[in-house]
Amino acid sequence: MMINLKIVSGSKLPLVFLMLAYVFGSSPAWSAVPIACIGKNNIVKLEVASTPEAVQRGLMYRTSLPEGTGMVFLFHPPSPEKFWMYHTLIPLDMCFIYNDRIVKIFENVPPCRSENPNECPTYPASGPGINVSEVIELPAGYVKKHGIKEGDKVTFQL
16 A cells, blocks of 8 residues: 655655554554644544545444544545545534645535435535545534635644
């Protein structure tokens, strides 16, 4: 697996080790948590969805997502992506990222209550999707509360 995130320190090596530890299981000695700096000073602790299975599962069945935390979905190489809220129990903000910048934000996306996945809307609603390298999901209202906007820079670090 090739990870191509830019790290604040300029080295991609820490994130590669993080991804390997995440994919293959971490030892008790592994305590680093990836974070994203979004915009000016918004620091978010992240869970990582890097495998196709983890990307599809995402935040399904979660009953809460604490303030200051989120999940990052990795798409390397970048690709057009759509998200949905099937079996997601909590509303979310979604930040679609390409070239280290937020290219699209969907705020206060409601859960899909249908048991039929075909009845759940997608974000974006039409077209092939938005070309992204990462998507970050945050608790609903986080984007507005912290002044995050399209065009803001996003950096990742351990």
